[in-house]
Amino acid sequence: MSSILTNNGAMVALQTLKSINANLNKTQDEISTGKSVSTAKDNAAVWAISKVMEAEVSGFKAISSGLSLGASAVATARNGAEAITDLLTQMRDKIVTAQGVATDRDKLQNDVIALRDQITTVIKGAQFKGLNLLDGSAGASIDVLSSLDRSANGVTASSITVNSQNLSIGQYTANAVFGASTGGVSAAGDTAGFFLDAGASNTIEIDAGAIFAAGDSISVTIGGKTASYTFSATDVAATTPSDLGAVGLKNAIEKLGIAGLEIDFDSGTPGTLTLTNNGTDDLSVTAQYRNAGAGALGQLANINVSTAAGATTALNDIEAMLQASISAAADFGSAGKRLETQSNFLSKLTDSLTSGIGAMVDADMEATSARLQALQTQQQLGIQSLSIANQAPQAILSLFRG
Incomplete structure (x- = not known):
């Protein structure tokens, strides 16, 4: 039965064209954004999971920045402790020389004072962005944020503790x-x-x-x-x-x-x-x-090799201080290695999470391109089909021609 009031063919063609246009719009969005799931409307579950993972990635990047700053501060302290060790070794040589009976102890004492002043300069200068791990001003230790741990009970922060070393001579x-x-x-x-x-x-x-x-x-x-x-x-x-x-x-x-x-x-x-x-x-x-304010090198203020007795006492004192500086440098080296290892791990973990997010929400551009071509062809055919269906009522006019 033909009707000029109801055109079923046109309605079918119209719905088909609407569906084609909707798919075409979605495909074009995927091409524009590069994502198959860009909003919660596209896929609520996948979008929610991806957002949680993106938050994790963002947090790990912030932590990596903090680790880099912490590692720099520790490296500064380690370099300072190593420099102090070298200076104390030179001072020890002066003190050993002062043990002899035919030495100019006054000149050796002047050398000792110069080395002590240089050590003081190193201690004061071994700071990174105001943080000095060598002069006791940082307290017993600092905590460097190293990770965010997610569990059923929520998210907790983990830190790497770096022990500071008070090598100050004191005032x-x-x-x-x-x-x-x-x-x-x-x-x-x-x-x-x-x-x-x-x-x-x-x-x-x-x-x-x-x-x-x-x-x-x-x-x-x-x-x-x-x-x-x-x-x-x-x-x-x-x-x-x-x-x-x-x-x-x-x-x-x-x-x-x-x-x-x-x-x-x-x-x-x-x-x-x-x-x-x-x-x-x-x-x-x-x-x-x-x-x-005196730290492990506090006895440096008392080193005096101008006398035989003072030189003997100084030899015992310098050994203890040299061991303290060596231990400090070793501790900073160990802490720096931990921070470096954690930073490398977070970098790899961030890459893994980013890949996982991409697998869930990124568009397959090859498949999307092929789908776009197919949908554009379907759209053209749909338009022609709707045009033909719209012309069907015109044929009824021939029934009324004499």
Whole structure:
């Protein structure tokens, strides 16, 4: 039956053409964007998964940047520690030379001072973007963000801990710290001592007028045993003799348990400890003040090879400091390797995730190109089919011609 009101052929041709045009538009979008899934409307599940993975990739790229900065800071510290090791080795050679009997110790001491000043320069200069891992200003350690770990409970951050190394020499004050009646330490940073004969007494005085800071410490070695006391904020603000740190040092010495040693706190003289040797053996007593800012190389401030005794002491001290700098360089080297390994891993992981995202959402351009050609041909045929269907009602006019 023919009808001028309902053209079924035209409706079929129109729906077919609409479908062709929709597919053609989608194909053209794929060619334009390069993606088969560019919005949630295209494929909600795949789009959602791809967005989570894209967020992971973006996060890993940010972490990689942080790792690069952390690795640079560690490399700077490692180079500084290696330079310090070389300088300490040169200083050690000077100290070894000073052990001889026919050497110009004064000139050697000048060389030692020059090397010490150079070490100070290296320590201060070994900083990256304000972060210095050699002078103690960074604290005990820093955490470098290394990964984001996703689990059923959410996302957590992982870090690589890099231990800082305090190789600073310290800034010693010029105030008297010990004003001992015989021997004792006369200036901050100095080390001096005396023999406490059996049955004899001597005093160690903590100068009430000295400028201390919280964290400064005093070490007293008696008969081979060492007692230390670190000044607290209360000590620093003290106004009474008993609070100047002398009582704290007295308690520390008593804990050594040295037979025959008597320690008295003299309230009549602020900060004075009286040591009495009631034993039968003489006791060697040495004392040292250590600034709170002094690190593993703090003893460099006391190196003095101008005398035979000083050269002998310096040889022992330099060995310990050389080992500290070598250990610091090795630790930074190990930490730098960890950061480098993690950075390489994240780079490969990012590439894998990017490939996975591409496999899900990227358009197959070869197949898309072939599909475009086919759809364009279908569109032309659809237009012609619709045109033919639209002309069908015109044939009904021939029924009314006489």
